[in-house]
Amino acid sequence: MNESVPHRDFVRQVVEEDLRTGKWDGKVQTRFPPEPNGYLHIGHAKSICLNFGIAEEYNGLCNLRFDDTNPEKEDTEYVDSIRDDVRWLGFDWDDRQFYASDYFQQLYDWAEELIRRDCAYVCSLPPDEISGGRGTASKPGINSPFRDRSVEENLDLFRRMKAGEFPDGAHVLRAKIDMAHPHMLLRDPIMYRIRHIEHHRTGSEWCIYPTYDYAHGQSDSIEGITHSICTLEFENHRPLYDWYCDALGIHHPQQIEFNRLNLTHTVMSKRRLLELVQEGHVSGWDDPRMPSLRGLRRRGYTPEAVRAFCRAAGVTKHNATLDIGVLENHLREDLNRRAERRMAVLDPIKVVITNYPEDQAEELDAVNNPEDTAAGSRKVPFSRELWIERDDFHEDPPKKFFRLAPGREVRLRWAYFITCTDFVKDDDGRVTEIHCTYDPETLGGDAPDGRKVKATLHWVSAQHAVAAEVRLYDHLFFREDPDDFDDPSLDWKSGLNPDSLNVVKEARLEPALAAAREGDLIQFERLGYFCVDSDSTAENPVFNRTVTLRDQWAKSQKQK
């Protein structure tokens, strides 16, 4: 692949070909059509990036359209959150926010037209007989006894359905196609059903509602959509999409299907995510472990990282499952560039610098972001008693352990070299305190005599430390595929990771972190990227671990 000519996925290739041939007079019009019945997740982000991205790249427009044809499940609460999430991702639809419900009257008029042309009829069979009459995959269906009602009777019945004269389920409007069609969806599909239920936008104006198949293509048509991009599971619906547009003789967009995004160690279906919320496995849709956009946002993901990931995920026609690590790597890449560094100790153990004066403290310079000199530096207080990470000391160091151990010298980040001279244990044999001496000559990080150390530790001055709660997150599911288990008595929730949340109540932070605010991007040196949680208060600061740093040492230990 030539660097100067970035790869075009097959959808973009179709768009480019259409532009070249002038199929749509140079127009590119897409849409993102969520149903307002749940929150958006990372899978939707891929669709958003594709639809809005194509519009941007080819000088076209992308509409936001709520596909609200099923009032039983839909609510304005979801409309608001969806708008918010799309904006957060970085896309804008200007004044082109539409609803399928905007088109209810037009859809109704078209339905009457299809009745008049004997292309649709009112069927009064109960639901089970309708599905039974549809036959099976290998057996053709049988015609409904109501299939040959006259146009007049159909029109009359359909109008009375609309007028509210019948209870739910009494009648439906069906397209008259072919009950023997090898494609089940084309065996007289349902266009309208009766539902006496409040719609979040049209209230009680309607008691009949169009089905997805009858509404979607025509909504696209009304909006002048050129490329109707959807996921693979709608491939089967394309013949129907085409049938309605052709039967009505209206503008006929091209439906193109692409592969939806799947990730390891999580679930993506709205139904399952809702179940996790309702059963309390997570704290809500914005729980930082959720793959929902709100969850990712609270976790500390940046829209830039999500977009880069979606772009890298690729657009094809085969099912693909990406390792969640790929998403995390895009996040690290973005955060590495942008996050300011700070020091925080999550599992503290005390270090006493025995040759450092008791009542002395000094302010040392620490670089904010080695990847960005413009980020400047800050002062970090140093004193005789410090906290370091318990993991960074070993009384009897294993092979290749480079950190602090008896007799060993290491560097304290932005401070001095220290050498461990002694340590104290409690009755349980647990190390409670480490004694070190420091070398005043090594301020600035290097020894004048040129001697080297193999490790640099982060630390926090005990008397200056700020206490905070830190929430450490891990994958929601410990299995790559939550559905991959042998025992039939188990279900997908058996793969829920019991360690997906680990709360550290009393972490010690360098004082500068007291100023951290929601939205700040922070790296705790050597630990990972963190953000301020929405639960955070001045009295009880709360940080979320967004993602760990890569850690070769931890990896090598885990493999043992």
Place this chain on the structure above:
RNA sequence: UACCCCGUGGUGUAAUGGUAGCACAACAGAUUCUGGUUCUGUUUGUCGGGGUUCGAGUCCCUGCGGGGUAACCA
């Protein structure tokens, strides 16, 4: 089962009849005041069988495998 779609390293994706490439992962090394970052190198692939062709990952046939659908959901 019927209909539809899809099979390229571990994963994700290129090659549009003409040298099977890229990214991530893995492994090895260099650099480094983060066991981070950065840099270098290495390993690993066209589902099988037939055909068409000078030449097939690509086209055809066939087998196998995976997925979707079979709602008065979207």
